[in-house]
Amino acid sequence: MPAIANRVAALATTVFSEINDLALEHNAINLGQGRPDFDAPPDIVAAEVAALQDGKHNQYAPGTGTLSMRQAVANHAGRFYNLDIDPKSGVVVTAGATEGIFSSLLGLVNQGDEVILIEPYFDSYVPNLHWIGAKPVYVPLHPPTWTLDPDELRAAFSPRTRAIILNTPQNPTGRVFTYDELKLIADLCIEYDVICIADDVYEHLTFGETRHIPMATMPGMFERTVTVSSLGKSYSVTGWKLGWVYGPPALVTGVLRAHQFVTFAAHHPAQAAAAYALSQPGTYYEDFLTMYTVKRDLMMAALDGAGLKATAPEGTYFVMADFSDVFDGDDVAFARYLTREIGVACIPPGVFYCPEHGEIGRHFARFAFCKGDDTLRAAGERLAQLKR
Numbered sequence: 001m002p003a004i005a006n007r008v009a010a011l012a013t014t015v016f017s018e019i020n021d022l023a024l025e026h027n028a029i030n031l032g033q034g035r036p037d038f039d040a041p042p043d044i045v046a047a048e049v050a051a052l053q054d055g056k057h058n059q060y061a062p063g064t065g066t067l068s069m070r071q072a073v074a075n076h077a078g079r080f081y082n083l084d085i086d087p088k089s090g091v092v093v094t095a096g097a098t099e100g101i102f103s104s105l106l107g108l109v110n111q112g113d114e115v116i117l118i119e120p121y122f123d124s125y126v127p128n129l130h131w132i133g134a135k136p137v138y139v140p141l142h143p144p145t146w147t148l149d150p151d152e153l154r155a156a157f158s159p160r161t162r163a164i165i166l167n168t169p170q171n172p173t174g175r176v177f178t179y180d181e182l183k184l185i186a187d188l189c190i191e192y193d194v195i196c197i198a199d200d201v202y203e204h205l206t207f208g209e210t211r212h213i214p215m216a217t218m219p220g221m222f223e224r225t226v227t228v229s230s231l232g233k234s235y236s237v238t239g240w241k242l243g244w245v246y247g248p249p250a251l252v253t254g255v256l257r258a259h260q261f262v263t264f265a266a267h268h269p270a271q272a273a274a275a276y277a278l279s280q281p282g283t284y285y286e287d288f289l290t291m292y293t294v295k296r297d298l299m300m301a302a303l304d305g306a307g308l309k310a311t312a313p314e315g316t317y318f319v320m321a322d323f324s325d326v327f328d329g330d331d332v333a334f335a336r337y338l339t340r341e342i343g344v345a346c347i348p349p350g351v352f353y354c355p356e357h358g359e360i361g362r363h364f365a366r367f368a369f370c371k372g373d374d375t376l377r378a379a380g381e382r383l384a385q386l387k388r
């Protein structure tokens, strides 16, 4: 009997699909997967519709992406971060950030190399590393403030370290790393000649005075950083799966070589809409943050009313809540109980940890608040049963 390949045999269905199914089965309010339940801005959708109908975008895009989108990515990096990106040789358009990260690893990391991951980490990183034969080295963030221990970080770097994947603003903790934290990581990258794969998909989602600092802007880091981002979160179009990678041409070349044999090219019509979206005026981003600040406050009030302990996230649309005051059991048991009995779905964060560090996330649940305000209020009413 033919069997499936070893490289996927041990992989379970992703937690996001599992929780979506469970939420559907129990008619739960789904605060699991980070997927807005409201529509994208109509003018951004209209830009894609126009591209679908103009007779110029229904065949393969250039493998690197359309020049207009690459130019828009470069302009965006210049406008927000003062980075000087070459649209011709410093940008690759990918099928979402997920492909951007995989193509970056394929193009920049060798078999046997070590790659540092900050825990909890986004779930696709580890299977990606296994497929390329690289070894993940884990550095946990410590609750309740989700901070790094500088000694643990330093101990993870060695002459075998090829790269670090850094996600800020960070899913699932909502942390936005400070200049000092980034400086610590940057200095180690320079000392050990390490590449940074910066996963900046939540770059526009920071609250209050908090600002996203791209690793590519840290002293000495541009030459050793590829930055990955996508349209999904910033423009509420997670279904489009359109992303990009930018950085110094010497590294982007590696990403491009991999990308051309992973997908060759990404969805063409969305690239026209991306060029439009990336050029939105400042008011777009202000309104976006105003909208999400209301949602974050509703989410925090809901958690508080339920007796769940959480620090308000500095960025992203996720929050990690400690349920130990209201539930006896681990994260998976809590997520199942909450979905089935309370009618609210969340993500058990154990999947974002290596087995040795799973204990750290054992009494936390991740909630996504990229949902309608009324949905968040309704979730709050249901969650209040936990306290009672």
Ligand code: PMP
Pocket: 034, 095, 096, 097, 098, 099, 122, 167, 171, 199, 201, 229, 230, 231, 232, 238, 241, 242, 243
């Ligand atoms: N990185 C992080 C940290 C994410 O949360 C996500 C969201 N799924 C991705 C990467 C993937 O982004 P995309 O949907 O553009 O592939």
Ligand code: GLN
Pocket: 016, 032, 033, 034, 035, 171, 368
């Ligand atoms: N980024 C989203 C989340 O973390 C979606 C992930 C996914 O479905 N792969 O919930």
